[in-house]
Amino acid sequence: MSKRKAQQASGIVRRTAGTGQSNPQGGSQVGERKQELSIKQAREERRRRAQQQRERAQRRARLRTLFISSGVVVLFLLLLGGGAYFLIHTGSQGQQSQVQSQDHPIVDAAYPPVDQVYCDASEQVAVHYHAHLSIYINGQAMQIPANTGIAGDCIYWLHTHDTTGVIHIEAPQNARFTLGQFFDIWKSQFAGLGNGFPSQLDQASGWSVYVDGKPYQGDFHSLQLQAHELITLAYNSPHVQPDTVYNWGSL
Numbered sequence: 001m002s003k004r005k006a007q008q009a010s011g012i013v014r015r016t017a018g019t020g021q022s023n024p025q026g027g028s029q030v031g032e033r034k035q036e037l038s039i040k041q042a043r044e045e046r047r048r049r050a051q052q053q054r055e056r057a058q059r060r061a062r063l064r065t066l067f068i069s070s071g072v073v074v075l076f077l078l079l080l081g082g083g084a085y086f087l088i089h090t091g092s093q094g095q096q097s098q099v100q101s102q103d104h105p106i107v108d109a110a111y112p113p114v115d116q117v118y119c120d121a122s123e124q125v126a127v128h129y130h131a132h133l134s135i136y137i138n139g140q141a142m143q144i145p146a147n148t149g150i151a152g153d154c155i156y157w158l159h160t161h162d163t164t165g166v167i168h169i170e171a172p173q174n175a176r177f178t179l180g181q182f183f184d185i186w187k188s189q190f191a192g193l194g195n196g197f198p199s200q201l202d203q204a205s206g207w208s209v210y211v212d213g214k215p216y217q218g219d220f221h222s223l224q225l226q227a228h229e230l231i232t233l234a235y236n237s238p239h240v241q242p243d244t245v246y247n248w249g250s251l
Contacts, residue, residue: 107154114188115181119154120172127171129227130251133179134165136237137200145194148186156189158182158225163194166251169225179231180221200235208234210242 104118111119135142144167149159157171158181169177183201191197200206209216209223210232216223220233232242 108151111151111154111156111189114156114185117157117177117181117185119149119151119156121154123155124157124170124172127169127174129169130248131167131169131225131227131229131231132165132243132246133167134230134232134243135198135201136232136234136240137198138235139237139239142198143194144186145190148190148193149182151189156185158185167225177225178221179223179225180219182225183221201233203235206235208237208240210234213242213244 104113106112107119107121113119133144135144143163144160144165146160146162149156150161155170157169158177159168159170160166161168167182171177183197187197187201204219204221207220209218209220210230211223212230213232220231223231228246228248230243230246232240234240234242
């Protein structure tokens with residue numbers, strides 16, 4: 001082979017080999033673009049997930065608000081319904097009591113009802129129980145007069161038969177009878193019996209009150225009479241021992 005041909009062949013080989021080699025700078029740019037694309041995709045994915053979390057949190061908040069609002073409405077309706085029922089029920093009871101009071105006969109005009117307690121022609125038997133009352137004023141025992149609440153031709157639902165302190169509760173229907181009602185009957189209609197009505201009983205203060213031997217807090221005039229209840233009232237009488245037992249006999 002001639003020298004010229006050998007040089008030509010060598011150039012062809014170098015050119016052919018050169019076309020098979022990669023460009024280092026171009027490959028680096030492609031890798032950077034792929035890396036940037038991955039970063040953008042990751043960033044977009046994080047934004048998408050954050051948006052989904054915000055939307056879920058907003059939905060939960062709306063649901064909580066809806067549940068709370070619904071609960072408040074339901075509670076309001078229940079209270080409203082209960083209040084309406086109470087007013088209607090109480091009103092009907094009040095009207096019924098008023099009708100019964102209006103229909104109840106007055107036997108003797110000289111002995112009208114006192115605090116809705118009537119004076120009937122005879123003793124009632126539908127409701128019949130007894131309570132005992134002891135009164136001390138300035139250290140002295142005070143007798144409750146016999147026949148307090150019993151007139152010539154009628155007898156009040158709250159009355160006494162003797163001076164033992166036993167209060168008889170005999171009424172045509174069950175109701176809440178208080179010690180104050182008995183005192184009002186005594187004071188307004190029978191104050192002339194015995195030694196009269198003690199003026200100290202008009203006062204709510206200055207008294208030590210015991211029920212079945214235990215101290216009672218509150219106005220004794222509002223004390224509800226109960227079967228076989230032992231009531232002790234002591235005015236300016238610090239050394240009085242309250243009643244704890246009583247021989248009821250057949251009462």
